[in-house]
Amino acid sequence: MNLRQMEVFHAIMVTGSVTAAARLLNVTQPAVSTVLKHCETQLKMKLFVRVAGRLQPTAEAHAIFPDIAAIFGRLEAVGRLTQDLSGGRLGTLSIAAAFPIANGYLAEAVATFMSARPNLRATLQSLTSPQVLDRVINREVELGVAHEPVVSPAVETEVLVTTTIACVMRKDHPLATQEEVEVTDLSPYPIITYLPQVSFRPYVDRAMSAANVAPTINVQISIAITGIMLARYGAGVALVEPALVESMSIPDIVIRPLAPRIEAKTLMIRLKDAPQSKAMKDFVTHLKAQVRKNHSH
Structure with missing residues (x-):
């Protein structure tokens, strides 16, 4: 069975009819019937029989359904995962920062950011400014926050505060x-x-x-x-x-x-041309807002 045939079979099993399966899959009823017919021909066995005008799964259909249901369960999980990733709720924030920053307002920003995103994980290393630059260049962290001067052609910097x-x-x-x-x-x-x-x-x-x-x-x-x-x-x-x-x-x-x-100046340091995760983009926005709030007091 190919994935399309599995999808049609799964939809019929879940909904109980070709009409309802077509609605679920957003296709026409003949399209569902055609895929089912091809599938049964290919497998050389019947998956459904009509009893009193209703479609009934055969013993073979019942036998393969748990494995196919498991596949679609995994597909749904992948769908949820990609939604979480695109919403910045999942993933890992990896940050290195100079000691006073990591132990001060950055710790607060990471904590408040994560409290709204229970599935997010983070690493926060507290180091000297030269070590922070080193971690960014070696791709050990996605974001560094350190004091100037930061001189390296491998990174781009932005003044945080x-x-x-x-x-x-x-x-x-x-x-x-x-x-x-x-x-x-x-x-x-x-x-x-x-x-x-x-x-x-x-x-x-x-x-x-x-x-x-x-x-x-x-x-x-x-x-x-x-x-x-x-x-x-x-x-x-x-x-x-x-x-x-x-x-x-x-x-x-x-x-x-x-x-x-x-x-x-305190600088945010990122590797030049490195793609940024959605979670990190959202975190940087949150961090800037936090710093503005702290410094306006």
């Missing part, structure tokens, strides 16, 4: 009483900031030298959360990207903007 370096300190710190902190105000205090190899550090150094400040950097860190916790326990003022404090509400800590502002 402009981040700022701020002062994070204990709420009993002398500078905590100020609405904003001038870079020159930092001179007398111990500073916690990024290691020279971290992408944010050059921004901090440039701001310091522009203000003619030679800071006492007593602790250097690789990720913002370490600086934030050091500041919380009194090691000094942390000059870090403060998104994690905002999303985690760490106690005893305040954030004060720096003047002049130290700004850096």
